[in-house]
Amino acid sequence: MKKNFVFFITVVMLVSFxxxxxxxxRKLKWGMPFEEIQRTEGLSSDFYxxxxxxxxxxxxxxxxxxxxxxSVTYSTKERFFADEARKVMLKKYGEPKSDLDYSHLLQVxxxxxxHPGAVVLALEEGDFxxxxxxxxxxxxxxxxxxxxxxxxxxxxxxxxxxxALLLDSYEGxxxxxxxxxxxxENKKKFEEFSKELKKNVTPKKKKSDEAEKF
Numbered sequence: 001m002k003k004n005f006v007f008f009i010t011v012v013m014l015v016s017f018x019x020x021x022x023x024x025x026r027k028l029k030w031g032m033p034f035e036e037i038q039r040t041e042g043l044s045s046d047f048y049x050x051x052x053x054x055x056x057x058x059x060x061x062x063x064x065x066x067x068x069x070x071s072v073t074y075s076t077k078e079r080f081f082a083d084e085a086r087k088v089m090l091k092k093y094g095e096p097k098s099d100l101d102y103s104h105l106l107q108v109x110x111x112x113x114x115h116p117g118a119v120v121l122a123l124e125e126g127d128f129x130x131x132x133x134x135x136x137x138x139x140x141x142x143x144x145x146x147x148x149x150x151x152x153x154x155x156x157x158x159x160x161x162x163x164a165l166l167l168d169s170y171e172g173x174x175x176x177x178x179x180x181x182x183x184x185e186n187k188k189k190f191e192e193f194s195k196e197l198k199k200n201v202t203p204k205k206k207k208s209d210e211a212e213k214f
Contacts, residue, residue, distance in 0.1 A: 024160065024161055024162050024177075024179070025072045025162060025177045026040075026041075026072065027040055028040060028041075028069055028072065029069070030068070030069055030070060030161060030162075030179035030181070030182070031067060031068035031069060031070075031179070032064075032068050032069045033064075033068050033069075034047075034062075034064055034068075034069075037062055037064070037069060041060075041062070043062075047061060047062050047063075047064075048060060048061040048062065053074055053081075054081065054084040054085065054088070055084075056076055056078050056080075056081045056084070057076065057078075058074045058075060058076045058081065059073075059074070059075050059076065060072065060073070060074055061073040061075065063103075069179070070178065070179045070182040071103070071176055071177060071178050071179065071182070072176070072177045073174055073175070073176040073177075074174065074175045074176075075172065075173070075174040075175075076172055076173055076174075077171070077172040078172065078173065079168060079169075079170075079172060079173050080173075081172075081173040081175075082166060082167070082168035082173035082175075083168075085166055085173070085175045086155065086166060089155070089157055089164065089166065089175075093157040093159055093164075094157075096155035096156055096157050096166070097155075097156045097157075097158070098153045098154065098155060098156055099153070099154060099156040099163075099165060100150075100151070100153065100154065100190075101150070101154060101165055101167070101176070102183065102186035102187045102189070102190045103178070103182075103183070103186045104150055105150050105151075105186075105190050105193075106186055106189055106190055106193070108146055108147070108150050109193055111141070111143050111146050111147060112147065112150070112193075112197065113197065113200075114143065115130075115131075115134055115143070115147065116197045116198070116200040116201045117130060117201050117202070118130035118131050118133070118134060118147065119147060119151070119197060120194075120197060120198055120201050122147075122151045123151065123194065128148060128151070131144050131147060131148055132144075134147070149169060149171070152167060152169060154166055154167045155167075158180070160180075161179065161180050161181070162177055162178065162179070162180055163177070163178045163179075163180050163183040164176070164177050164178070165178065
């Protein structure tokens, strides 16, 4: 009898585990084609829709390419969404680590290339002071703003085949779920980009300590 009970519990746990692994996010799986996303999410030809989440109106954006779905983002101008989302994520996945949104960094790499010194300093030392000296070369794009947003660290949770990044900025909040494979591929690409960027940075001469002269 005891053996049967243990076997029953094991089966229940296994079924629960498999069900939890059935989807990566919402009722979607990474790599799912857009046509299937449309049917599941009730989308038209758009790649996004609006809905209420945690009592807040958010835009849900589905990112995909020729290989299928690779991200789902909840974004809103309401900054307190970040606080509410963080509470849920902490309860479900524990304390976060931190990471960058490599996909976004790669999208703005042409702007980053224009200011290698400021970007490398921010990346390696977390020092954003040189951004204050940046003068945009584009009358439409605020390059200082773009760089600061791109280099902002996100709270990061990792589970299954998914990476979740939560950003709280003065412009609003965004919670993005990424395919771990897609995220890591972009991370490698950005690391290579960073190496090239450092080659364009002239090392600053250290000021002598005048106190030592006396």
